[in-house]
Amino acid sequence: MADYFSTRREGAILTILLDDRDAPVNTVSPAWVDALAAEFEAVRSDASVNGVIVTSAKTGFMAGADLKYILADVVGMSAAQAFAFSQSASRMHRLVESCGKPVVAAINGFALGGGYELALACTHRIIANDPRAVVGLPEVNVGLLPGSGGTQRLPRLIGVEKAAEVLLEGRSYGPETALASGLVDAVVPPDELLAASRAWLASRPDPVRPWDRKGFALAESDGLLKQATAGFFTGMTARLSAKYGENYPAPIAILACLFEGVQLPFDKALVVESRYFARLVTDPVARNIVRTNFVNKGLAEKGARRPAGYPVRKVDRLAVLGAGMMGAGIAYVAAKAGIEVVLLDAGAQAAQRGKAYSEKLVGRQVEQGRIRAADGAALLARISPTTRYDDLAGADFVIEAVFEDSAIKADVTARAEAVIASDALFASNTSTLPITDLAEAFGRPENFIGLHFFSPVDRMGLVEVIRGRRTSDETLARALDLVGQLRKTPIVVNDSRGFYTSRVFQTFIHEGMQLLNEGVAPALIENVARQAGMPVGPLAVIDETSIELPLKIVRESEREDPAYRRPASADVMELMVDRLGRPGRKGGAGFYDYPADGPKRLWPGLADHFPVAAQQPDPGEVRKRLLYVQALETARCLEQDVLTHPADGDLGAVLGWGFPGWTGGTLSLIETVGVAAFVAECDQLAQRHGERFAPTRRLRDMAAAGTGFGW
Template identity: 30%
Template sequence: MHFKLTSDQYIATLTFDRAHTSANTFNEEVLLELESIIDGLKKSPMLNALIIVSAKPNIFIAGADLNVLADASEKELDHIIRLGQRVFRKIEQLHITTIAAIHGACVGGGYELALACDYRIATNAPSTKLGLPETKLGILPAWGGTTRLPELIGLSAALPLILGGTLLPSKVAKKRGLIDSVCFPEQLNQQAHRFTKKPKRRHRIFAAQHNILSLHFIKSQASKSLYQKTRGHYPALLRALDVACKGVLSTKQESFDQERRAIIDLAQGIKAKNLIQLYFATERHRKLRIGNAAPLKIERSSVIGAGIMGSGIAHWIAKKHGPTLLKDVSEEALAKGMANIEKLITSEVKSRRTSQVDAAHCFDRITATTEQVSLRRYQLIIEAATENFELKQKIFTKLETQAGDDTILATNTSALPVTQLADSIKNPKRLIGIHFFNPVSRMPLVEIVKTKHTDDATLNTALCFVQKLGKFPVVVNDSPGFVVNRILLPYLVRAGELFEEGHAPELIDEAMLDFGMPMGPLRLIDTVGIDVAVHVATTLATAYPDRMRVPKILTTMHDKGLLGKKSGSGFYHYRTGKIQANTEIQPGTSPLSSKQKIQDELAALMSNEAQRCLNEGIAESAADIDFAMVMGTGYPPFRGGPLTHATTPS
């Protein structure tokens, strides 16, 4: 049994508590049980209202069981979609008032059930989020969501939520009309009972939007915007747009049929399958542990080095975890680091990603010092100094005397060998790499680099710490460049060589934007910094001299002080506000390749290097490598990652 039905004389409460799992999700068994209960309620003439609640602590309903969708045949998928639509339609057509009393995540099929109710109440708890994220999985809401949300709030308000797959906190959801009331968690039952006195809901008429003329304009504008953002790579968005626009002029059953046909078509496609597998990988890395060793509890952490990376890491720890010490030997460097943190916090307040109160708390959690303070009270120390191996050795030798016996010592190096630092400390079991990507506040991936000495307790402590920061850890073995930089470097090197051969930077970058990368390779080099690119390239060229090298163009630009965006000029000019190709450096004059050939060559380089990493055991699995590249570089999610792409028929 997954549901418990209780009632007094006039009001029934249906509690969803799916057995043997921490989440409420729908599969055929659950939907059939729900249908049986709803059919029974039709025979209860004394009832006035039904309240639907969840027994799970932080989840109302998390939607469909994706394991079912991922493995379903076309016939099975048709059956489960028809079943869900039928059950939710029965809820909608109940003769009594229905209320969804929402606490915790209410997403996908969960919110589609809520839409089938007359009223929706949600708590203001941080865990309460609402929305329809299906398009992010390459499908669309097909249990009535694409039909009912425009009916509730109008097509123009519904489309950004359906197409964006946006999840909203309850207060924002209330403002946008997705729910009717927000309350404290302890008031949810009382508030739900107030709504039982309301009559069945009558939907608004959106005559100004839901007519042929307005629909043509709305759809054409949305189509244009989608193509600009996605270059046509995400068919689910266009199908969802089409179904939603047709739905407002169709009967409800006709619209449901359009939803069903669309999701069956989309779910059979490779793009949806790749996106769903990426979702599974995301969930795995949220909870990843190695072996049975328990992680140590991190109460205090310290970051050594107040540069861009060090200050960025300290800011994120203070925001997401707790008190942190930012340490540097230079007063000037420390002042710049704190200024960077202030800039990051101010930006978050301006963009409303954090409140003034939370911003003040974040700043207060950071202690900055140049003093030789004891670090024995700190359970984790992250070194984020300049990428200089001798300097890092000196830092770790000193940390050995300052830290506690159980303190975990981590380095944020992006390419240098972590194992060699073990010679600097007495207990190498507690040494680990925790490689954040720049900018720390935006990049979701962290590479957890284990050496041959690292024990499971240290490894799991690092994993747990990174997960608490809201990041996704991927465990990799120590090797030059680890996974992401090693795979990315041949791609960036060849892009530089293509420029040397005569290809305009816009052509090279445009080719990879068409492939689905979020940024072209030359723009990426400019953003990372020519100096950083030269350093990483030199490190990897030393390790793999047979196939990696430093392009001459990069050393030339470095010597000229053309360091990319940070200096105002690199492959492009950035000083005027309008990004233009830099005329100070000229491409070569060799015969040119087409965009398609450039795309194929650069993509193949990433796939080939990814295969080498897998063969050498740098990561545990192909799925880990693909996940790291998607999360660490923005490799097109719909392609699944460089290894999946290499084995996918074109």
């Protein structure tokens, strides 16, 4: 008990002070559930206690289960184990609300997930008027649903439609919004929280919850017999299906849980909730989301790939070479992090345009009230546009973000090196050019590294850190320190053509063009990609980046690498660019038309050059080709030591180019399908569509041994 909370008595009022001594925040665990259940068993039988306050000794009230615990011990349970896990917590919360004494939750900080479910089980909820004090049920964001009464108490408190919004959006609510929505019963100043709780208990409130009173009926419990309720559930089911398809089971499970639960007595509704919870826990989607988006992302941001033995160093002055969209975005995020930035370009107007990008972002945030005008002005003052290389003196770190041309990069590298300090680091923001080759223009190749940002930099969280053959451990450590300063998520890869993210992403666009070349209807290609969870279809995305760019990469690779195999889609790109003059959106025409008076649309002329076959493939086959080709290329990157860890492969896929989040990433997709099944399906694809689908040797070995990637 002392491990999780302490108690104190003031007259007839018992205060339970949540305080997990082994963790920075209070979290749900089986041992905590058992300890609190035992405490409320004692409360129920203690006639000298006539009221209970539950609060926290920490700055936060309580979170849900720790995500590392969920990944290690909850996700992957059998259905029976998961059901029992949920029922155990539900029984404890039932004990809280049926102990015969009024219980008030004094919420002094965040109460999220299982923490808010505990508050819901209390008779009354009072929250401190503090921006750090928020409530919510975010389980949908990790592929789960609240498993200890949240889906059933909430609709009985605030109604089905409001509860559905809270459960399906998974967001947090501040004190005033929570009060207006009925999520809490009162908001008081932080220093009055306990006094307000004692005052409420002194009013001798009835401890019996409405759903435990005889004759209780929820307005929506008529279900399909009530037209408005039936209409809500029918419409919401359609909206969720359109948004998530079959990829994300949690939203539909939450809605079904609500629909079934509100038509049942409360205790039977809790059984329904536990059954749906067990179904989600045993689905790999929850494991995938938790492992990649939360656990591995958090580990990467805490320096999981950082070489040991080097002190953490902060960058005070950053030089950015090139004030185009990428350089301007890097300058903005650096200035936002408090770093002084010198933004250099060849012309004064170009340099000023680079700073104007930040001015536009800051102005919008000030208008929306997201930052104060003074803070915005201070941010902008940290960006100094220039055309003079001498102004780079004193920079701790230089990031080159000029045009993707080796000669241009070599020129600006040499000119910058002439004025920067001997211990300053130099990074290239290239997305495809080998870092080892670019480092030849720098006199200290051990201090040269790749930092591949993603556009738009202010919104994209990933940075691909590329280690050249001569990059030192210290340089890698300092580069990761800078990425952390910029509040970005790093992955570390070794040098190769295209590195990791660009190399694998190209397989997606090439496969899309190959499908087009085979006579697959362009609308089928685009729609299947989106239904699989990709942000846009391959033809749309190559139009946005320009068809010329991957064609240029193909031609350079053919020139420089005798082992390079020309993709079949190169013929498609040459036709579009060289013969038809349709290079993509920037050129005004590509696979899509871009009319001035309306939205873009697939170019009708595609059928003249890529005739649509009379027999179209099954959408499932198209989906496999688009997803599996990316997963296979990631497996090759791991085997060829381009990737340094499988977790980086998944993070790069999900955060870098938008590989479907439900998969957890390209390598997690392989494990979701099952390695043996994936290998067998790829062998079939290789027979039908070519050697690019042939499984790697390591995948075959894993399939034979029944092992995974060894996270």
